[in-house]
Every structure is written in C-alpha cells, then in structure tokens.
Amino acid sequence: MKSILISATLIIIAHLYVGYYVSLDFEDPRLEIFIKKHPTLQVRFENIYTSEEERKPLNDLSTAELIMVRNYCKFRLGIDKQLRSQDDLDACKAR
Structure with missing residues (x-):
C-alpha cells in the first residue's frame, strides 16, 4: 500500500513539473522533454519557433498562437510577460 502511495x-509530481514539445523540423522532428519553471497541469507545449517557416511578427500572431507562445515562455523559459511588444516576443525567441 505504501509503494502505491x-x-x-511521484507520478503527480512528474506531471506537474515535466513537459514536452515536438520540434517541427521537416528533416528531424523529435520530442523535446524539459523541466517546467512553474508547476502546471499542461504537459504538451507548442514552440512555434522550431519550424523552418518564416518567423511571424507579433501583430500577425492569432490569439491562439499568442496564448501558446505565452505559455511556452512562462513554463519552459520562466519568462512571464504579456507579450505586448515585439521586444517581449524577441526575448522569448532569443532563448
């Protein structure tokens, strides 16, 4: 009983503190596992900057893409910003 507990x-702690994303490289897509900076129930993240596509400026990102980038920056990189300017977005891309 003690071992089950x-x-x-351990499974709950791992779920809160471990996340992953799939790199979107056409030649070599791979699973990137990381330790989150803050605990969250979200496990799968999207990093839109791993693809070979043209980088979008802040004004061209949809609301869903902004939320994905903000979550990735907060939980993967520890950058907790609202992404109100291009400089905030570039800070996430630089890391």
Missing part, C-alpha cells in the same frame, strides 16, 4: 505521488 509513493508511486502515485
């Missing part, structure tokens, strides 16, 4: 606790 310990196993369940």
Whole structure:
C-alpha cells in the first residue's frame, strides 16, 4: 500500500513539473522533454519557433498562437510577460 502511495505521488509530481514539445523540423522532428519553471497541469507545449517557416511578427500572431507562445515562455523559459511588444516576443525567441 505504501509503494502505491509513493508511486502515485511521484507520478503527480512528474506531471506537474515535466513537459514536452515536438520540434517541427521537416528533416528531424523529435520530442523535446524539459523541466517546467512553474508547476502546471499542461504537459504538451507548442514552440512555434522550431519550424523552418518564416518567423511571424507579433501583430500577425492569432490569439491562439499568442496564448501558446505565452505559455511556452512562462513554463519552459520562466519568462512571464504579456507579450505586448515585439521586444517581449524577441526575448522569448532569443532563448
């Protein structure tokens, strides 16, 4: 019984602190696993800057893309900004 409780606790902690994203390279797509900077129930993240496509400026990003970038920057990189300017977006891309 004790081992089940310990196993369940470790699974919950791993779920809160481990995340992943799939790099979108055409030649070599791979799974990137990382330790989150803040705990969250979200496990799969999207990094729109891993693809070979043209980089979009802040004004061209849709609301859904802004949320994806903001979540990625906050939980993967530890940058907690609202992405109100191009400089905020560039700070996420630079890391």
